[in-house]
Amino acid sequence: MSVRQRERPFGRPKPEVPRGEIVILEERCKGCSFCIEYCPHKVLVPAKKYNAKGYHPPEIEKPELCVNCGFCRMICPEFAIYTYENPKPDAASAGAVSVKGDQP
Amino acid sequence: MKPDPKGVLTGAHYLDGDHACCEGALAAGCRFVAGYPITPSTEVVERFARRAPLVPGALFIQMEDELAASIAIQGAVWGGKKAMTVTSGPGYSLMMEHIGLAAMTETPCVFVDVQRGGPSTGLPTLPGQADMMQARWGSHGDYEIIALSPNSPQECFDLTIDAFNLSEEYRVPVMFMMDECVGHMLERVVIPAADKIEIYPRRMTKLPPGQFLPFKPGPDLVPEMFKAGDGYRIHVTGLTHDFRGYPDMSPEIQEQLVHRLVDKIRVNTPKIIRYEEIDVAKADVVVVSYGITSRVATEAIAQARRQGLKVGMLRLIVCWPFPENRIFELASQGKAFVVAEMNYGQMVLEVERAARGRAPVLLAGHGGGTVHNIEDITQKIVEAQKCRS
Amino acid sequence: MSVLKELEKATAEAPAIGCAEHPMDNFMRMDRMPSIWCPSCGIGVSVNCFAKALEKCKIPLDDVAVVSGIGCSGRVAGYVKVYSFHTTHGRALPFATGLKLANPKLKVVVFSGDGDIIAIGGNHFINAARRNIDMTVICINNFNYAMTGGQVAPTTPGGAYLTTSPFGNFETPFNLPFLAESVGAVYVARWTSLHVYNQTQSMVEALNKPGFSFIEIVAPCPTIYERAQKMGDGLDRLRWYCDNSEINNEAQTKDIDIRLRDQIVVGKFVDKTRPTYLEAMNAHFKEILGERYHPYEG
Numbered sequence: 001m002s003v004r005q006r007e008r009p010f011g012r013p014k015p016e017v018p019r020g021e022i023v024i025l026e027e028r029c030k031g032c033s034f035c036i037e038y039c040p041h042k043v044l045v046p047a048k049k050y051n052a053k054g055y056h057p058p059e060i061e062k063p064e065l066c067v068n069c070g071f072c073r074m075i076c077p078e079f080a081i082y083t084y085e086n087p088k089p090d091a092a093s094a095g096a097v098s099v100k101g102d103q104p
Numbered sequence: 105m106k107p108d109p110k111g112v113l114t115g116a117h118y119l120d121g122d123h124a125c126c127e128g129a130l131a132a133g134c135r136f137v138a139g140y141p142i143t144p145s146t147e148v149v150e151r152f153a154r155r156a157p158l159v160p161g162a163l164f165i166q167m168e169d170e171l172a173a174s175i176a177i178q179g180a181v182w183g184g185k186k187a188m189t190v191t192s193g194p195g196y197s198l199m200m201e202h203i204g205l206a207a208m209t210e211t212p213c214v215f216v217d218v219q220r221g222g223p224s225t226g227l228p229t230l231p232g233q234a235d236m237m238q239a240r241w242g243s244h245g246d247y248e249i250i251a252l253s254p255n256s257p258q259e260c261f262d263l264t265i266d267a268f269n270l271s272e273e274y275r276v277p278v279m280f281m282m283d284e285c286v287g288h289m290l291e292r293v294v295i296p297a298a299d300k301i302e303i304y305p306r307r308m309t310k311l312p313p314g315q316f317l318p319f320k321p322g323p324d325l326v327p328e329m330f331k332a333g334d335g336y337r338i339h340v341t342g343l344t345h346d347f348r349g350y351p352d353m354s355p356e357i358q359e360q361l362v363h364r365l366v367d368k369i370r371v372n373t374p375k376i377i378r379y380e381e382i383d384v385a386k387a388d389v390v391v392v393s394y395g396i397t398s399r400v401a402t403e404a405i406a407q408a409r410r411q412g413l414k415v416g417m418l419r420l421i422v423c424w425p426f427p428e429n430r431i432f433e434l435a436s437q438g439k440a441f442v443v444a445e446m447n448y449g450q451m452v453l454e455v456e457r458a459a460r461g462r463a464p465v466l467l468a469g470h471g472g473g474t475v476h477n478i479e480d481i482t483q484k485i486v487e488a489q490k491c492r493s
Numbered sequence: 494m495s496v497l498k499e500l501e502k503a504t505a506e507a508p509a510i511g512c513a514e515h516p517m518d519n520f521m522r523m524d525r526m527p528s529i530w531c532p533s534c535g536i537g538v539s540v541n542c543f544a545k546a547l548e549k550c551k552i553p554l555d556d557v558a559v560v561s562g563i564g565c566s567g568r569v570a571g572y573v574k575v576y577s578f579h580t581t582h583g584r585a586l587p588f589a590t591g592l593k594l595a596n597p598k599l600k601v602v603v604f605s606g607d608g609d610i611i612a613i614g615g616n617h618f619i620n621a622a623r624r625n626i627d628m629t630v631i632c633i634n635n636f637n638y639a640m641t642g643g644q645v646a647p648t649t650p651g652g653a654y655l656t657t658s659p660f661g662n663f664e665t666p667f668n669l670p671f672l673a674e675s676v677g678a679v680y681v682a683r684w685t686s687l688h689v690y691n692q693t694q695s696m697v698e699a700l701n702k703p704g705f706s707f708i709e710i711v712a713p714c715p716t717i718y719e720r721a722q723k724m725g726d727g728l729d730r731l732r733w734y735c736d737n738s739e740i741n742n743e744a745q746t747k748d749i750d751i752r753l754r755d756q757i758v759v760g761k762f763v764d765k766t767r768p769t770y771l772e773a774m775n776a777h778f779k780e781i782l783g784e785r786y787h788p789y790e791g
Contacts, residue, residue, distance in 0.1 A: 171617075182578065332558045337574055337576055339577045341578075341579035
């Protein structure tokens with residue numbers, strides 16, 4: 001007879017899902033799409049615009065789903081994207097993306 | 105600066121040239137030798153392998169080939185030690201790429217070539233002097249090196265110290281061109297006390313990280329040195345690079361860098377060249393020689409003098425850069441030259457070039473395997489005298 | 494103004510691209526970005542993992558030295574902001590040997606490609622592993638000589654089409670973990686570019702482990718290798734790794750050849766201990782020479 005396990009023991013509080021803010025350094029991106037493909041929550045999509053070198057950097061489509069897992073930061077070959085933890089986003093900056101252009 | 109007394113084997117010894125060279129290296133502060141056995145140079149590293157465990161901070165490693173040896177010493181230099189490798193003809197050919205790397209990255213190190221009969225495997229146990237041009241031109245590209253040539257075990261000791269000093273002063277690989285005869289000849293070698301030896305300390309920079317541009321030259325065209333682990337975090341590359349050490353593929357940087365590498369020695373040539381002149385002022389014929397051949401030439405000159413000829417000798421101690429101005433001076437004075445060397449004509453080409461047609465230049469050369477017959481040199485001296493008139 | 498002065502001025506004023514933005518920016522020479530690597534090349538991913546591994550190990554960056562050879566992977570030395578040495582083709586390992594033995598306090602890492610380490614550098618690889626010199630070797634395996642245009646390499650799988658095997662490669666390739674284990678490496682692992690966390694963990698273990706550690710990273714080369722074999726671009730290759738790589742730490746290295754379009758076995762295969770070169774040397778000389786010997790510390 002199989003034992004059915006409860007997903008959550010009685011009385012334990014529900015764990016808080018981390019929230020992350022994404023920073024994309026668009027001018028470094030070479031459009032490889034690794035981050036877009038491997039984001040577990042599919043937060044990113046390719047942007048329509050080009051950066052100075054002619055690549056499509058990623059764009060944040062669903063910022064509220066980012067959980068600061070950091071996989072995009074690890075898989076990016078160009079050091080062009082990273083996340084940081086933001087547990088209490090205010091309404092104005094919820095999912096705000098800091099997109100930095102810099103000198104080519 | 106004075107050397108560490110623990111490396112100096114003070115006293116009078118009966119050593120051969122190879123052993124004296126090893127002692128000279130230890131006295132100069134060399135604490136890392138990477139070698140590969142090849143006759144007739146093996147004794148240098150054998151002695152170093154014996155001495156290294158008992159000299160604090162010294163390490164010997166026998167690498168898997170000469171290519172590895174010639175670049176392991178450069179790694180050791182960047183790790184902060186003075187380093188040397190030792191080889192003969194076939195190994196010297198293998199090391200050429202890394203001599204170029206040392207010249208390009210301005211790594212101070214010493215390459216000892218105990219020349220033997222060549223080309224290729226040649227005469228492993230017999231002397232030759234046929235690597236002289238290779239020492240200067242062996243690697244690809246434009247660069248300059250310094251080459252010294254001892255003619256006795258005592259000079260093997262003294263000039264090894266000078267080789268290390270020159271390499272530190274000019275941040276250039278220095279070629280120590282011995283030959284098998286000098287290397288295997290046993291003679292009295294007097295090693296002075298440590299406080300009587302002068303060594304040139306490595307020109308480490310005193311600028312703080314952030315301000316230091318590792319390949320920016322000082323007024324004598326030589327940049328200051330650093331070592332890994334000091335906090336500078338610098339990139340060293342064999343690609344053409346700018347002052348920061350970053351590769352830069354442009355003709356302007358090539359001109360800036362490589363022209364300086366070449367000028368570094370050419371502009372400082374008057375301070376570097378060294379030769380020994382005996383009775384040259386009143387001579388009609390000057391015998392130019394180096395290494396073991398100079399000792400045979402001394403006897404040949406004595407023979408010629410007994411025949412009534414006025415002969416002098418110019419012995420090259422620093423073979424590269426070549427003392428062209430002095431040769432031109434002597435040529436302009438109407439002297440004739442006999443170049444005695446154990447090859448079919450290498451340094452004679454330099455003497456011819458330096459004389460610029462003002463003096464007859466004859467070659468007393470042979471292929472190696474044994475030292476010259478005295479009569480052969482004397483005959484050439486007589487011929488040269490005839491050429492003058 | 495003379496050419497020299499102009500160049501000096503330009504060097505001092507060179508703008509840095511996106512400096513002090515990314516958490517890893519103090520590890521990279523950001524004034525040299527963008528790198529020369531192609532889009533979706535796997536080398537940058539490994540450099541990223543290496544930066545993370547150094548951070549995790551808490552090794553001061555002043556004590557790290559990266560040595561590399563010639564090739565696309567050899568350019569890593571130029572981009573990392575530590576002591577870095579871009580040496581000649583195949584000779585990164587003996588250079589690293591000399592560097593480590595002269596200054597044993599340094600953490601020496603060799604970052605180079607498959608052709609550089611195992612073809613022209615093959616002799617140096619087997620001897621450095623045999624001697625168990627304390628260093629970490631990260632070999633980015635993209636199965637060809639990419640920098641020179643895509644020639645066949647000793648790691649190219651049979652049947653692959655490259656410029657010097659225009660009718661398909663008929664040679665048998667090396668199995669790098671097998672080779673490393675057989676010559677005495679104390680830590681051998683293989684990961685693909687997709688396994689970023691595993692790579693980082695392996696690098697952390699290898700950096701902390703005394704002795705010769707070898708990590709092979711199977712990386713996409715979208716511009717040359719993948720294009721010649723019609724395998725798509727870097728992203729297609731990562732998706733392929735996802736479906737076709739199997740993590741098996743218990744695998745025997747002799748069984749994990751890489752065949753074209755076949756499964757890749759990844760994992761940490763060897764993790765053993767034996768005395769490093771300096772440990773063996775000091776122990777031996779102490780035994781033979783007794784009190785006269787002072788242990789070598791650099």
